[in-house]
Amino acid sequence: MSLAHLFPRAIESGSKNAYVNIDVVPWHWMFLLVVIAVLLLTDLLVVHRSAHVLEKKEALIQSFAWISGGLSFAAFIAWQFGGNATGEYIGSYLMEMSLSADNVFVWAVLLAHFKIPSQYQHLVLFWGVIGAVVLRSLLIFGGIALLEIFEPAIAILGLFLVYAAFSLSREKDDDKDFNPSEGRTLRLFQKVIPSTDEIRGSALFIRDTKRGLVATPLFAVVVLLELTDAVFALDSVSAVLTITSEQFLAVASNAFAILGLRSLYFLLADVQAKFKYLQRGIALILGFVGFKMIVAYxxxxxxxxxxxxxxxxxxxGLSVGASIVQNRRPS
Structure with a gap:
């Protein structure tokens, strides 16, 4: 499925400015699912077979492995679909990684609020992120289908991203205060699903003598991670759809990016505030892709x-570099 019909002149003239149009067959999807499944099973059953606190060095190695896996998949894209598709995949991957950086802040708040022990945080993020990948994939399928049947949606999406960029550029650190206990989502969760404040090992559910099976705080965090990510995904998925209209490229880049970000959490949770110019850079990128959609339509x-x-x-690069230079200056 593609948006090629939105850009007939570009397609007919062979312009490189149009979305790439690739021929994806079922085995491509099977290969992607198998690769992700093997990586996840290795992570869960081998690397994290026993619950333990993830040290910085181990987190760095795992982050490098996941990011390498995501970028290495570009070689498969190049082999099967060519250079233009590879560019769209890498662009979507970088876009998703940068725009999902705020997820790290939310994850840290949720894990701290529910007092999840450090040795179980990886397990919670593991299941939470898998659900997030599924939700993002559904958003991608729905978004591309909408753009196919309702062409003005591409301009509406562009305006939404420009507005999001403007809002993000004006957002201050104080605006990021987030208290899960004040949210409707948590109150609804506690009403619908019997839950307890007791943490018993890595169990997501435990059996209560009076109420039967009840959810532990670990499961509550898994659900909240998935639901809060769905909100963040509106910006990032919308931005990715400005780079590629191919479901396969969008889903693959989203999956590898969010799975890699999960490993990066253990490195970035304590240092995210030091990248003071990253938010402005992300706002500039959002504005750029939104403007690109508007003028294209x-x-x-x-x-x-x-x-x-x-x-x-x-x-x-400039945002991170400027942040590093600023941090090295004497206060």
Missing amino acids: FWDWHVSTQWSLSFIVLVL
């Missing part, structure tokens, strides 16, 4: 995948 003017990818890498 109204004026049939397109930015190539190569230029989009270069812009994303440049802005992220």
Whole structure:
């Protein structure tokens, strides 16, 4: 499925400014699912066979492994679909990684609020992120289907991203205060699902003598992780759909990015505040992709995948670099 019909002149002329149109067959999907399943099973049954506190060095190695896996999948994309598809995949991957950075803050707040012991945090994030991948995939399928049947949605999506960029650029650190106990989601969860404050090992459910099977705080965090991620995914999935219209590329990049971010959590949770310019960089990227969608719809003017990818890498690099330089200056 693609948006090629939205850009007929670009497609007919062979312009590189249009979305790539690839021929995905069932075995491509099977290969993606098998790769992700093998990586997840290895992570759960081998690397984290026993619950333990994840040290910084181990977290660094695992983060490198997941990011390498995500970027290595680009070689498969290049082999099967060519360079333009690879560019869209890498661009979508980087976009998803950068726009999902705020997830780390929410994860840290949820884990601290429910007092999840450090040795069980990986397990909670493991199941929470798997659910998030499924929800994001559904958003991608729905988003692409909407763009296929309702062409003006591409302009509406662009305006939404420009607004999101403006809001993010004006957001201050104080605006990020987040208290799960004040949210309706937690209150609804506690009404619908019998739960307890007791943490008994790594169990998501335990048996209570009076109430039967009840959910532990670990399961509550898993559910809240998935639901809060669905809110964050509106921005990131929308942005990814400005880079690629192919379900396979969008789903693969989203899956590898969010799974890699889960490992990065153990490195970034304590240092995220030090990247003070990253938020402005992300806002600039959001504004860029939103503007790109608007001009593509109204004026049939397109930015190539190569230029989009270069812009994303440049802005992220400058944002991180400027933050590092600022942190090294004496206060």
